[in-house]
Structures are given as C-alpha cells and as structure tokens.
Amino acid sequence: MWKRKGWEIIQTAADKRSCRRGEEKVEKNLNEWRYRADVEIPPRKQSGFQEEILIREEILPLNKKNHWTGKAYVIRMRTDEKMEVKKSPFIIGKSADVDYTIQGNPAISRRHAYIAEENGIYFLKDLNSLNHTFVDGKSIQSQEKLEDGKFFYLADEKFQFRID
Numbered sequence: 348m349w350k351r352k353g354w355e356i357i358q359t360a361a362d363k364r365s366c367r368r369g370e371e372k373v374e375k376n377l378n379e380w381r382y383r384a385d386v387e388i389p390p391r392k393q394s395g396f397q398e399e400i401l402i403r404e405e406i407l408p409l410n411k412k413n414h415w416t417g418k419a420y421v422i423r424m425r426t427d428e429k430m431e432v433k434k435s436p437f438i439i440g441k442s443a444d445v446d447y448t449i450q451g452n453p454a455i456s457r458r459h460a461y462i463a464e465e466n467g468i469y470f471l472k473d474l475n476s477l478n479h480t481f482v483d484g485k486s487i488q489s490q491e492k493l494e495d496g497k498f499f500y501l502a503d504e505k506f507q508f509r510i511d
Contacts, residue, residue: 417510419469421447421462424498424505432469436461439501440474454478454502462493462508469493469508478502 419432421439430447438445442457449455456476463470470490473480481500482491493499495510 419462419464420509420511422507422509423449424507432462432464435464436472437463438474440476449501449504452502452504455504456502459501463490469510471499471508476502 421430421432421437422428423430434446437447438458438461439447439449440457440459441449441452441455445458449459456474456478458474459476460471460473460480463472469492471480471482471487471493472490473487479486479502481487482497491499493508495508497508499506499508
C-alpha cells in the first residue's frame with residue numbers, strides 16, 4: 348500500500364516485501380523457462396527400438412515448377428525469326444489471334460499447332476491442320492516431346508525449338 352506524506356509518496360515495508368516476492372516469482376519463472384528451453388528432447392521408444400527425434404531448421408517448400416527455368420523459343424528457319432514461348436499452350440498458325448502468326452505461307456493452317464509445357468517438359472501437338480505437323484520426318488498424331496535443338500515442320504515450313 349502506498350501512503351502519501353506531504354508531497355512524497357512512500358512505500359510501506361509490506362509493499363516492499365510483496366514486490367520482492369513478485370520479482371522472485373518472475374525470476375523463478377524466467378529461470379524455469381530458460382531451463383526447459385535448454386533441455387534436449389530424449390529419444391522416443393517405439394516397438395522395442397529407439398528413434399532419435401531431430402529438430403531441424405525450417406525448410407521452405409519448393410516452387411510448384413521445380414525445373415530449369417530457361418526461356419524457350421521457336422525459330423523460323425526460312426526467315427531466322429525468333430519467337431519466345433511465353434505461355435502454355437502457345438498456339439502457332441497464320442491467324443491474327445494466335446500467339447505466333449506465320450505470314451507468307453498459305454500451307455499453314457489458321458491454328459496449325461501448339462507447344463505446351465508440363466513440369467519443365469515441352470510438347471508439340473498438331474491441331475488437326477490440313478497439311479499436318481512433322482517431327483523427324485513423321486506426321487505426329489498425338490503430342491510429341493520437344494527437346495533443345497529439335498527441328499519440326501508445320502506443313503512445308505521448317506522450325507527449330509530452342510531453350511536458352
């Protein structure tokens with residue numbers, strides 16, 4: 348209890364004792380907390396053998412796409428035009444509304460083929476074009492895996508797929 352004597356506030360002896368007890372409790376709790384934090388976790392017994400419990404530092408999750416993130420390109424061999432594959436699927440044709448418009452070749456369909464990326468692997472698929480899509484001299488019926496440096500044809504036009 349605090350008492351007022353003139354302009355000064357004086358703490359009684361009982362108040363001093365209770366404050367000391369409070370400080371002792373705080374100090375005891377802090378010491379106990381420190382002690383518990385320094386204790387190692389004992390091995391866990393399970394089915395007759397001991398298993399060590401390891402406490403490791405936080406490991407952040409890997410990116411959803413954990414693959415090499417180089418840029419992919421399609422190179423038109425006749426003109427040396429280089430177009431970056433910026434999305435999946437990346438549609439190629441002579442229409443103005445595709446991702447890569449091929450001009451000057453009437454054999455290429457409006458929406459001829461597309462390149463798709465799945466987990467860092469690129470695929471080429473024909474979109475039922477009239478003059479077909481070829482890889483290694485064969486018309487592709489389903490999707491074909493593309494690798495760096497691979498050549499392919501849309502109708503009679505030669506292209507190369509590159510990854511930088």
